[in-house]
Amino acid sequence: MNPLTILKQLHLSNLFFQALAGVALTFLVGYFVPPVGAFAEVIFFGFVVIFGIDLLLLFSKVEPAAGNRIVPQRLSNGDENTIRLQLSNQLNFTAQAEIIDEIPHQFQIRDFSISTSLPSGIEKEFTYELRPTERGEYDFGDINLFINSRIGFVRRKVSIAASQTVPVYPSFIQMRKFEMYAISNRLTDIGIKKIRRVGHTMEFDQIKEYVRGDDVRSINWKATARANDLMVNQYQDERSQNVINVIDMGRVMKMPFDGLHLLDYAINTSLVISNIALIKDDKAGLVTFSNDDSIVVKPEKKRTHIQRIQEALYNLNTNFMESDYERLVVSLRKHVNQRSLVLLYTNFETFSSMERQLPYLQRIAKDHLLVTIFFENTEMTKLLHEESKTIGQIYTKTIAEKFSFEKKQIVKALNQRGIQTILTPPKELSVNAINKYLELKARGLI
Template structure:
């Protein structure tokens, strides 16, 4: 093997320096006690021989260790994604190894390593999880293995070229989770509350047993007499309704909570809602707005339409400017001709910020069923539950209470103007948005 390569791959372990220090200390003692000096020479000779044996063993094979990385074609934003590593030991003896995968810089993990013991000619698989918090391209580097024999004086760095780029998309893991429950009508299993149906369409579906909360007007008395139990007619929801997710991409959506920006919470939920709407045979669409450019995906009913929405959401980004709600009104009038359920993801921190946009929200609500979704500041909520013991803490808690009260006033004011609202913690956004969608369908409002 090339001496330069050997030099580059050789890393002396802590054990090497500890033993060398011990030999040096023995030589120092031999300066004062001559008998110890002879022992020091024997120890040094043995140390050199063992070091040579270790060097020969660890470099006895050119391609001694190899590695493979198995990464999904795309990662899911905000979720734990499983990465697999396959490491093969081609030595004829067992080794201890430290596996260092060069993970993308976005994670800022600088102490990543996996310890392992590999037997002779053995292949092992290792897994770890990564949770991205930004959409975009993530570059993985090489797989590095620091291998050493049982002697442990030398660590040989063996690198496997494994560079690859993986895109991070809006949370398709969350989308699939809710899709599974929506298909099997088990959304209540993941915290979606059961909505009592107030009215129904005239499209008959099936006869089923009466359960508490069913509309008594739907009781089928003939079927009840035959079954000797209360039976009711079940009707299908109205279909082919427009469900438009409208996302504010202005500066108010830049605020981070638990690693994710509000924009990413909105994007992940928009993907979930769009997918469930398509499963329910509704049409799903997407509109983004800020102060200049906007993205519009017109509502369609095809199941493949979710791919277009996902690609559009992947490219959405926010800026530090205030959003133009008048531009949103114009965009909806231009691209959405049918009365639709409009889920508007934005954020109002103060009552005055909502008042400035209220005329535009009222204009949208005249043409569509508007649901304004904005976020609780969970950090302020934590402050409210802390006990204040100093003047500074009292001031801070008072300000937090003021902002929390303003949020409640915003909800009240919007409801008084006939605008539906959702005030939610960021982590509970998907569940609360699905609840609202199902509730409005159950009430026949869309």
């Protein structure tokens, strides 16, 4: 092996320096006590021999270890993603190893390491979780191993080439979870309310023979007379209704909660709602708006349409300008011709900020069923439940109560004008949005 390579990979351990300090101390004592000096020479010789054996053990092979990192093709934003490391020891003895994986800089994890033992010739697998909070491309580096024998004087650094770039997409893990529950009709297990449908839907499906359990009010007497047997009308849920997710890209969506911006909560929920709508045979679409150009994905009901929506959501970013609601009105009139359920994800912190946009919201509500979704400030809610002990805390709590009251006033004002609202903590956004969608569908409002 190249001596330069050995020097690059060679790392002396703390144990080496402790043993060397012990040898030096023995020589120091031997200077004053001659018999100890002879003993110190024996110890030093033994130290050199053991050090040499340790070097031979660790550098006996050019490639002492092999392995790879298994990462999903894409990571899910805001969720725990499992990363797997598969490593094998090529040396002829069981080695102790410290594994340091080069994690993308976005996570800001500076102290990641796994200490383990690697038996000779046996592949071992290690897993850890990563929770990204930003969409985009994440660069993984090499896998670094610091290997040592049982002697422990020397550590050999081994770098396994494993550089790769992985994109982080809106939360498809959350989307699949809700999809699974929706397909199996178990949405109530995760907090979705079971809403009783009022009356019949008006979309006729077929006439069929009456069987026990059918609603007698659905008996078709004319068909019964012709067939000389009881016949009933069968209905199905109204289908192909438009569900449009509208996302505000302005500065109000930049506020962070639990590592994610409000925009990311809105993006993740838009993906979930779009997928649920497609499962329910509705058409899902997407519109974004800010102070400049918008993105429009026209509503369709093909199951593959969810991929187009996901790709559109992947590249969304907020800016620091105030959003232009007039642009939103124009965009909806231009691209959405059919009356639709419009889920508007935005945020109003004060009553006056809502009042400025109210004429545009009312204009949208004339053409569509508008649901305005904005966020409860969970940090402020915590303040409201804390006991105030000082004048400063009383003052802070009073201001928090004022903002909380304004949020309730916004809900009341919008409801009075026929605009549906959802005021929700960011973490409960998906559940509350699905509940509202299913409620409006059950009431026959869309």
